[in-house]
Amino acid sequence: MELVPGNSLITATPxxxxxxAMMIARKTIGAIQPDAEVRQLLRxxxxxxxxxxxxxxxxxxxxxxxIAAANNYWRDASA
Amino acid sequence: MELVPGNSLITATPxxxxxxAMMIARKTIGAIQPDAEVRQLLRxxxxxxxxxxxxxxxxxxxxxxxIAAANNYWRDASA
Amino acid sequence: MELVPGNSLITATPxxxxxxAMMIARKTIGAIQPDAEVRQLLRxxxxxxxxxxxxxxxxxxxxxxxIAAANNYWRDASA
Amino acid sequence: MELVPGNSLITATPxxxxxxAMMIARKTIGAIQPDAEVRQLLRxxxxxxxxxxxxxxxxxxxxxxxIAAANNYWRDASA
Amino acid sequence: MELVPGNSLITATPxxxxxxAMMIARKTIGAIQPDAEVRQLLRxxxxxxxxxxxxxxxxxxxxxxxIAAANNYWRDASA
Amino acid sequence: MELVPGNSLITATPxxxxxxAMMIARKTIGAIQPDAEVRQLLRxxxxxxxxxxxxxxxxxxxxxxxIAAANNYWRDASA
Incomplete structure (x- = not known):
């Protein structure tokens, strides 16, 4: 089951x-409770x-x- | 949906x-619950x-x- | 609304x-719930x-x- | 009782x-509550x-x- | 009110x-709720x-x- | 009361x-609630x-x- 979309923490922008970050958080909930119907009921x-x-x-x-630490806070992108 | 205003973590001051930080926190709540009326009811x-x-x-x-780490804690601004 | 007294994280001592840290935490509660009377009722x-x-x-x-990281843990002050 | 599968934090990818991370979290719950039946009942x-x-x-x-810090955020893997 | 005993984060040992760490946590509770009798009732x-x-x-x-970061994790003490 | 077994954060492996980490967490609970009988009743x-x-x-x-940061994530042990 894919837990980290793109299998990388490096992104172009914040x-x-x-x-x-939101996708990773969601995917982990999905891994803990794989039943999509249950998750939908919980929404x-x-x-x-x-x-x-x-x-x-x-x-x-x-x-x-x-993720921000992984990307050095996108400091270069902001320079 | 804009999650990080200005798409940068770099700011001039603390x-x-x-x-x-407050805007990012709010925007994420808005992304999780996009219905503004519901959010207003929850306030x-x-x-x-x-x-x-x-x-x-x-x-x-x-x-x-x-954000503070991203800005090196604005140490330069305080020097 | 002032969220960071003195607009700096640098302090002389721990x-x-x-x-x-306490002031910043309080000011953020004040920014989320600006009504001082309500906050007083909640105390x-x-x-x-x-x-x-x-x-x-x-x-x-x-x-x-x-704040401790911002001040390098006041290591110099303790040297 | 094994708490860290492979006894290393180093992995090839995020x-x-x-x-x-999920295995370590689960193993710790198992160490705190070793009774598998109880854990199953709690699910x-x-x-x-x-x-x-x-x-x-x-x-x-x-x-x-x-784990991400341990692996330098897999920056090399993404380079 | 004293919030950081000794006004330093540097200690000889873990x-x-x-x-x-325990004293600082307690002192902050004392600063938030200064009434010792109330705190005693809450125990x-x-x-x-x-x-x-x-x-x-x-x-x-x-x-x-x-505190551990402030003391470089007492690595020298362990060397 | 011993809060950090061995009075060091340095360990050979993860x-x-x-x-x-588990012992330190437990010892702190024991320091906050020293009565072993009460702790046993709470289990x-x-x-x-x-x-x-x-x-x-x-x-x-x-x-x-x-503890992982203290041990540089046992990177050497994994090299």
Whole structure:
């Protein structure tokens, strides 16, 4: 099962890095709970709960920290 | 969908870095729950809960850690 | 709205760094919930809950990690 | 009890790094609760709860951050 | 109010570093809730809850990560 | 009270590093709640709760991140 799209943490920009962070976070949930139907059933419970959305955002923030470090924070792109 | 305003983590000051951290955190919530009406309905539930506010602050702290590292902690700006 | 007092992460000592971490954490809560009256109403709920205090302490620990790194852990001050 | 498969954090690719992160996270749960039957009984409770899945994903994100740093973010592999 | 005992993150050993991490975590709780009587009343609620103890341990782990980095992980002491 | 077995973060392998991470996490819980009987009484409550086990695993992941950095991710051992 693909856990890291493109099998690389290197992206051209922070935007792509953030998209990758979200994809990686989602794919890991998919690996832990492979049943797509169950995941679909669960969506309303977290998508309409502020705390659940915050917790999901927290995971993306942790993944992004890793990807940003991998890309040296895209400093060159910003130079 | 824009996830990183300005598509860069580089800011002139810590204040701007903190503002960027808050924007990035918010934009990710918006990407997870794109329905603005739902998000608006959810606001009272987290904005009037100490624990929810703390959890949101925690995410901003993680985002800020990444942005601060990206900017070498604005050490030059402080020199 | 001021999010980073003094607009710098550089402090003379760990004590000042810790104070800054607490201020930054508080200011972010204030930015998320600008209504001071609401925040005041919320104080009893977290100030008399062990888990809420721990969660708040956790955020300060994350902010402090960033500020400590910014100041090279005040190694020079300790030399 | 084996806690780190292969007793190394070095992997060829981010995909393998992510798989290792998931294995390490699981093995630690197994070390804390060695009774496989109990763990099996617990699966429905977390596999059908959005917040539990998010919390599990969060642990994998933290483990992955360590493994990614160990492998210099597989920068060479991406060069 | 003293938030960092000795106003330094530098310690001779990991043991002292861990003790400092616990003290810093406690002092921050004391700064957030200065009323010692309230804190004393709260002790049973977290000291007899596995999840509360885990959450407190988590904060100490984050503080220790900062202190360990400050001391270069006491590598010299171990050489 | 011993908080860091061997008073060093340096281990020969990732497996030993992970074991040390678990011991350090446990010892800190023991320092926060020194009463072994209470801790024993609490075991069923976290050992049979998926979320509690995940939270405990999260702490071990944070401790391991520190120990792995201390050991330069055992890169030499893997070379």
């Amino acid at each position: 935007q792509e890095g953030r998209e990758l 309303p419970s977290y998508a309409t709960s502020a705390d659940s959305l915050t917790a999901a955002g927290h995971v993306v923030a942790v993944e992004f920290a890793t | 204040q701007e870095g903190r503002e960027l 009272p539930s987290y904005a009037t809960s100490a624990d929810s506010l703390t959890a949101a602050g925690h995410v901003v702290a993680v985002e800020f850690a990444t | 004590q000042e760094g810790r104070e800054l 009893p709920s977290y100030a008399t809950s062990a888990d809420s205090l721990t969660a708040a302490g956790h955020v300060v620990a994350v902010e402090f990690a960033t | 995909q393998e790094g992510r798989e290792l 429905p409770s977390y596999a059908t709860s959005a917040d539990s899945l998010t919390a599990a994903g969060h642990v994998v994100a933290v483990e992955f951050a360590t | 043991q002292e570093g861990r003790e400092l 049973p609620s977290y000291a007899t809850s596995a999840d509360s103890l885990t959450a407190a341990g988590h904060v100490v782990a984050v503080e220790f990560a900062t | 497996q030993e590093g992970r074991e040390l 069923p409550s976290y050992a049979t709760s998926a979320d509690s086990l995940t939270a405990a695993g999260h702490v071990v992941a944070v401790e391991f991140a520190t």
